[in-house]
Amino acid sequence: MSKNKAQIGFAFLALIIMLAFSFILIIVSIESLRLAIGVRTRVKISVDTLDKGSGIFALFQSKKSDLTYAEIIGNLRAVNTKDNIDKDLAQTLEKFNTYLAVYNETGGKIKEYGEISSQLNKVSVQIALPGKRIGRVEML
Amino acid sequence: MKGLSNAVLAAFFLVLLISISFSYSIFQFGKTTIYKATLFRPVYTMQNALEMAKYGYVKPALHYSFYQACFDNMKKGGWNTKNEENTLIHEDKEYYTLASPNEFISSLKDEVKKNLRVYTGKNYNFILDEEVMIPDYDTIEILQWTSQDNESMINISINATNQYFQITKEIPEQNETIRLYLLPDMNETFRHNCFYVYNRAVEENEAVSAVLNEFEKYLREWPTHHEYEKKLEGADTGKITDYINETFYDMIMNNDSALVSGMQFSKDSAIEDAINIIKEKINFSEEIQETQDGDFKIVSELLKKNTRITPECPGSSVTVQNGKSVANIICNFTYIADVMVKINVTDTNPNHTYPVYNGTNVSFEPISIEFIVRKTIIHG
Numbered sequence: 001m002s003k004n005k006a007q008i009g010f011a012f013l014a015l016i017i018m019l020a021f022s023f024i025l026i027i028v029s030i031e032s033l034r035l036a037i038g039v040r041t042r043v044k045i046s047v048d049t050l051d052k053g054s055g056i057f058a059l060f061q062s063k064k065s066d067l068t069y070a071e072i073i074g075n076l077r078a079v080n081t082k083d084n085i086d087k088d089l090a091q092t093l094e095k096f097n098t099y100l101a102v103y104n105e106t107g108g109k110i111k112e113y114g115e116i117s118s119q120l121n122k123v124s125v126q127i128a129l130p131g132k133r134i135g136r137v138e139m140l
Numbered sequence: 141m142k143g144l145s146n147a148v149l150a151a152f153f154l155v156l157l158i159s160i161s162f163s164y165s166i167f168q169f170g171k172t173t174i175y176k177a178t179l180f181r182p183v184y185t186m187q188n189a190l191e192m193a194k195y196g197y198v199k200p201a202l203h204y205s206f207y208q209a210c211f212d213n214m215k216k217g218g219w220n221t222k223n224e225e226n227t228l229i230h231e232d233k234e235y236y237t238l239a240s241p242n243e244f245i246s247s248l249k250d251e252v253k254k255n256l257r258v259y260t261g262k263n264y265n266f267i268l269d270e271e272v273m274i275p276d277y278d279t280i281e282i283l284q285w286t287s288q289d290n291e292s293m294i295n296i297s298i299n300a301t302n303q304y305f306q307i308t309k310e311i312p313e314q315n316e317t318i319r320l321y322l323l324p325d326m327n328e329t330f331r332h333n334c335f336y337v338y339n340r341a342v343e344e345n346e347a348v349s350a351v352l353n354e355f356e357k358y359l360r361e362w363p364t365h366h367e368y369e370k371k372l373e374g375a376d377t378g379k380i381t382d383y384i385n386e387t388f389y390d391m392i393m394n395n396d397s398a399l400v401s402g403m404q405f406s407k408d409s410a411i412e413d414a415i416n417i418i419k420e421k422i423n424f425s426e427e428i429q430e431t432q433d434g435d436f437k438i439v440s441e442l443l444k445k446n447t448r449i450t451p452e453c454p455g456s457s458v459t460v461q462n463g464k465s466v467a468n469i470i471c472n473f474t475y476i477a478d479v480m481v482k483i484n485v486t487d488t489n490p491n492h493t494y495p496v497y498n499g500t501n502v503s504f505e506p507i508s509i510e511f512i513v514r515k516t517i518i519h520g
Binding site for chain 2: 127
């Protein structure tokens with residue numbers, strides 16, 4: 001009787017070990033599948049808590065991430081809807097302690113604003129400006 | 141005991157099998173991860189570049205293109221091109237008539253398309269080395285309506301036939317080429333008072349045209365044909381042209397209509413007197429008129445008020461009857477009036493300004509439409 005109990009006990013133990021390994025295998029398989037079908041793990045940047053004009057900041061911040069920029073653009077455009085467009089764009093960015101240069105369509109630098117304090121890499125984004133102008137926002 | 145050994149042995153082999161499988165999958169997965177990471181990292185950036193090109197660049201470019209198109213066309217009565225019919229030159233300055241609703245929309249679409257090409261003409265650059273090909277938009281539709289909040293809304297949809305946002309990247313480490321596409325179609329709705337101001341201009345155009353039509357009706361009541369006989373005394377055999385004013389005077393005075401009753405005409409300057417009377421009937425102040433109607437400031441200016449009366453007397457003759465000279469003067473009088481009024485309608489609400497290039501710099505400008513109403517009447 002005790003023999004049978006021991007046998008059952010070991011078989012049960014073996015079954016549990018087998019299930020545990022199977023579970024790990026399933027987890028690994030799911031992760032592989034996620035990567036294979038391109039499911040992204042988004043980097044958490046709290047856009048909601050950022051102020052107007054923070055779009056560009058978030059944009060630069062997220063260079064290393066796979067954040068989708070669509071929702072950020074509203075802020076970028078909002079920056080461009082003030083009286084002095086270039087100046088306002090720069091001043092807003094200054095609040096985030098970034099260093100900004102606004103370029104005209106021929107690549108010439110128009111103005112420079114702000115202070116260098118960012119740890120971020122150099123990035124550059126082309127933007128549409130009113131009056132059939134094309135600009136580029138760059139952080140150094 | 142044998143049974144127990146078998147069970148342990150079975151479990152052992154099972155665990156061994158699972159472990160080998162697991163280790164192998166981890167090994168394979170590691171290899172795959174490196175490969176996929178090499179490919180996926182640029183794919184993410186490329187996807188972002190595509191989305192940024194479409195939603196972050198072309199979308200605001202479309203808005204700005206519309207703002208600029210409306211601003212520029214409104215300066216020209218809603219037209220984007222000039223031709224003999226819509227353009228008038230007065231004192232070396234060009235003026236435009238008001239475009240009809242269909243012409244207005246057609247011109248607006250053409251201008252938006254033209255403006256958008258400035259933005260989309262070159263590839264889009266994103267984070268230094270990502271270059272996105274932007275489609276050349278060839279289809280554009282513009283709709284307008286009034287929202288529930290009584291705001292003038294614009295809906296623009298654009299599309300590019302058989303074209304896409306496209307980005308390509310070579311991955312030399314993996315000997316792979318990644319190419320991503322994004323559909324070009326876009327449908328944008330936003331508040332803009334372009335049509336709102338245009339509709340007010342149409343109302344003003346109709347009001348001024350109604351006044352000018354009344355004037356035309358008045359002018360067409362003036363007599364145009366008269367036969368006048370004058371007996372000439374002795375040497376008084378002057379030229380027929382000397383008696384045209386008298387002929388006109390005679391015609392006016394014998395006219396039955398109440399048109400000229402109570403008005404003073406001189407025999408010597410009857411035509412000139414008539415011109416002055418007709419000019420006075422043109423019911424526009426010589427000075428610039430400015431009125432405020434809600435958000436709208438309406439400025440009207442009379443640019444031209446020309447009137448002429450041209451006589452033609454080909455059947456006239458001088459004959460001698462009973463030893464006396466008699467002049468028979470038969471004249472047709474043609475009345476020509478040319479009136480030109482410049483109208484400017486501006487939305488003065490400070491919230492209704494849009495960023496545009498105004499010819500000098502980029503600033504927030506109100507929507508303002510300028511056009512002329514012209515009436516040329518030939519009666520006779």
